[in-house]
Amino acid sequence: MDDDHTHVREFFGPRATGWDTRFPDDGPAYAAAVADLGVSDGDAVLDAGCGTGRALPALRAAVGSRGTVLGADLTPEMLGAAVRAGRHHDARLLLADAAELPLRAHSLDAVFAAGLIGHLPHPAANLRELARVVRPGGRLALFHPVGRAALAARQGRALTDDDLRAEANLRPLLAGSGWRLLSYADEDGRFLALAEREQRITS
Template sequence: MADDHAHVQDFFSVRAAGWDSRFPDDGPAYAAAVDTLGLRPGDAVLDAGCGTGRALPHLRDAVGPGGKVLGADLTPAMLDAAVRAGRAASGDLLVADAARLPVRGGALDAVFAAGLISHLTHPGEGLRELARVVRPGGRLALFHPIGRAALAARHGRSISDADLRAEPHLGPLLAHAGWVLDSYTDEDDRFLVLAVRAH
């Protein structure tokens, strides 16, 4: 596990400073994805694998000043970039593994996770941990600002049904982790899966 964490930290540490400049037009896509969570003023929400915190201002807008926003990431350099971008004002930042969160069970109304699932060493365990911290009936959004085919093309690969994020794989994975799949969207300009915490 430590080696896996080191690999993830190494990957993102060297990219942290320039991360936002690589994706300057993603803001509206993040805002639209946050809207799908149906957050209300006063809600408590976690951005799991928050990176440079691009979702944090949108999450803060959704829950208002009386809500709770947490941003957790394994890579300190990404959180440092979030601070430099002024996003720490939108939520509390934690250096934490999304698969072992320092959050009590059922404390949250929702979890937002952009690009996280591909970086979880054990996706099933990670999704179970996200379910642990969300109240029954709470929501999960797994998001990426581009779809699977566009992302594969960006990396010079073709899309595969063996992809973890393909619906036939992800649906059962979510179910085993305590989530009920609500909707699955995989378009060129958005990958968005919404799930509800089972009772």
Template sequence: MPDPTDDTHQAELARTREFFAARAADWDARFPDDGPRYAAAVAELALEPGQSVLDAGCGTGRALPLLRAAVGPGGAVTGVDLTPEMLAVAATRDTGATLLQADCARLPLPDATLDAVFAAGLISHLPDPAAGLRELARTTRPGGLLALFHPIGRAALAARHGRQSTGAERPEAAKEGGDLRAEPNLRPLLAATGWRLTAYTDTDDRYLALAERTD
């Protein structure tokens, strides 16, 4: 497994921070209609009052109020992001969440303490997706849930960027630069990192993969 402290990993993290730092101030304004889709995705986690949930790659914190409402005042909500500018926006939301600047491959969290992880757009920005998913598994109790979410599906996102989606045809496509979010690629990746894929939706108006932490 690549070392999350190596130069290549750190260089990729720096590029991610630079990309999002320049966009933090107007990020929410660019995507004003995403709220209901976030709410629907959080609802799929079926969180209960008093639970502990992580928003991994929380960005400007759009999911934080929804997660707080789900776990209630007795629950714990933590938002983690690489980019200080994104976290500064998230801090303006009155959610009572703990906000941490951290690499998702090196979370400052104890083992097996989370009941659920919500991750919007995260997997595409991980320098090493396997390392990131493995670290999320480390911090999640057996039976805990992971939601990999994006407010639009892979094809719609690819079209937004002027390209076609790839990787849906066969698992080995991941080794050829295919989209790791495609179900044939994502299922074995999750299985290898401590998760079991339980549900998968990829439509124009939503991408949501749900997984359960295995023993």
């Protein structure tokens, strides 16, 4: 296991059991973000860095019984919490790194990623990997149930100019990784950047 994996697992592993109880009111924000992602009945969608799987029921409802929902996370304890919450009934859970997904190219219609971008060790390459598994024209939702300022206050830090989620940084990062930013919302109650997978990924 490399240092990036170790750091993520050491952070999230001990927090998995009580994760949902720390943020009990986030459900409606997740459901609204999934609705904005715009997936349809029968689509195939991945929750990348799914954690305890809070988005999985909404994703399953959006794609219906004919659709495919995958939840991938690097931390076994988080996936265990998803199973205990019964969310494995809504999705196939994968112990996998979002930076190296065990999926075929163009096999998905959309990717949902809650809180993921701040934990990507190599954001440009990692977003390119998400683009690899999504068909041209497919969607990406980068979501957090609170905005950048509220998250920084929660973590006891100040916002800085190098914050990847700032629109001025995120737009070119996505553009260089196979995505076109469609909309951007950074509010107290949520952060949501929606992007479309380009027809071609340039190197």
